[in-house]
Amino acid sequence: MSNPSVGSANPSASLPALWGYILPALNHIARSPTNDFEKAPGIDISYRMGIHTATYDYFTTLRDGTPGTYPTATVAASGRERQMVRGADLYMHLDQFFADLVRELHLGAPEDDTTLIQYLVPCFKRYTVSAHSINRLLNYVNRHYVKRAVDEDKGWLTLGDMLDTVAKSIQDGGGVTREEILKKLKRKRMQEIKKWGYQDGGSPEQLALAELCAEAASPLDRVVTIEALALRRFRTEFVEPLLAAPKMRRRKRAGAPSVAKPKMGLPEGRLVRAVQKVLEVQGVDQVTRRGLASDLDEMLFAVGVHNTHSLRKKLKTLARDLPS
Template sequence: MPAAVVLNPASSSSNPANSSVSLWAYLKPALDHIVKSSTNDPNGKAPAVDFVLYSGIHTACYNYFTSQSEASSATGSATARGKAPAGSSDIYDHLDRYFAEVCQEIALNTPDDESTLVHFLVPSFKRYSSGAQSANRLLSYVNRHYVKRAVDEDRGWLRLNDVLDSVVKTLTIEDTREKISKRLREKRAEELRRWGYVEGDSSERLARAEACSEAASSTDRIVPVASLAHRRFRTEVVEPLLLAPKSKGTSKAKHKIPKTPAGAAPYRPRGRLGRAVQHLMTAEDVEEDEKLRLISDLSHALETIGVRPDHALRKRIEKYLVAAAGAIDQKDGGDKVKAESSRS
């Protein structure tokens, strides 16, 4: 696998830290190498970046964000009080557009055949997510100097407005700040619980739940680079596959089919991905171990990109995985009994 081209700032026409245009031109070849290059790694691990380029990007990002802060401070802006420099958003916007374009390309390559859709999506996501994590490490200064400050400015995945309506009717001058702060903490804890976090869990489990919450946020929220990339996989690749096809034409009431009597309705997935999952679950030409692996990997991917746990497809997958785990336990128990009987 060839390494990414190393661009030496000292030999280029302009220092990458001089402007967002120069910095982005310096970053993009490395991102293409990390996110787009094919790889023979069975786990879809992203290829490494040349050490000189990696170090150069860290230095360029640091110098760019530092110069942005100094310039804003010199003009008397609010950056001196800890707010993110306005110019820093340019690189973040470049990243968002970049991940959106990469995901749109993946979406264009999705197979029309629903029997192969899950087989395509799982490795595609693994490769893309690996690249997103590598980009997150490479662009740590974006998270540190822009994302963190933007979150401090109430522009992150959880905002004051998300809880204001629920407390505004009971606020008084004396307890306004205390009540809002308490409700924000409660709202954050409530959201993290949706993603499986329980108070007292490990720091890794907390980070996982927060990353899922970030990826589940709307595109106007500022989130770390990895969550930004995962959110775009959701909006550009998966959500279109979850949509039910639009019905053609209109039907008059007299031509409507009578409703089915009340009772347990059969599961009828509407979106392409739902139908593909249902096809895989019932396929007779796929080994059970392979089914379980694919569906388990898809479940992890849907969680990572922020598809909420109460979505119909996620609940359907969870039901399948629980049943499969029960069947495996029952089989293992039966095998154990047979083994003990044969020894006696």
């Protein structure tokens, strides 16, 4: 994709101008048809450099008194605070972009449970390649806004997650200095990352992957890297609706006596039903079943579904027991 002409307009002049300049690249990367799930559709180097420059200028150039540039409450704020505002507004646009994209993918899912997994696995592979490419394209957002937000205790793991630990230290008469709290937070962070497969002595790549999954598993109000932001939205807008069990409503006739009924199996989510239909039935090639089970488990892991989830346990069993 070539660099779009913007004439004399300055893409970094405002959020609408910057977003209008970036959005065609995001759509090209994420929505262009492709059969290559290993590489996202590319954009021209001059366009890529233009996005880097415009994003950098948007964050670093502060225009005091420019109408409409900042919310009224932040006009008199410090430069650091106004830069954070500028990071937050672009970050929210990116979050909404991924949410809208995933909802489109969800709407395109087949209604037949027997073909759902065959749609979901390649769909996710295409999506993750796009998310990784966009993360690299807009890495300055990670370096400027996300890192600073994490430093200000707005990341995937916050001091609020440690309230019980800190309170126990106070009760036990332990140290509650800033240094002690930071040490506890660091230990807590490592404990959480180990829940996503990291082990002591692991490589930096393994550490980064485990933390990416921990970020993807975080609530929507936590600030995470752009790639984790995309994975988190795939979980909340696609995977979780598929995992949710349908609600059952029972109507009781007025005056009817209460009668004990035998326990019945609870309804299962659509993704669980799809696994049962495709991966647990006879007639499907065992190598294919094993590959689908493994791919689906990796997808759930990547978007922040923990290995204690019943479906992940089932998929691991299938992948282990079926021949490769």
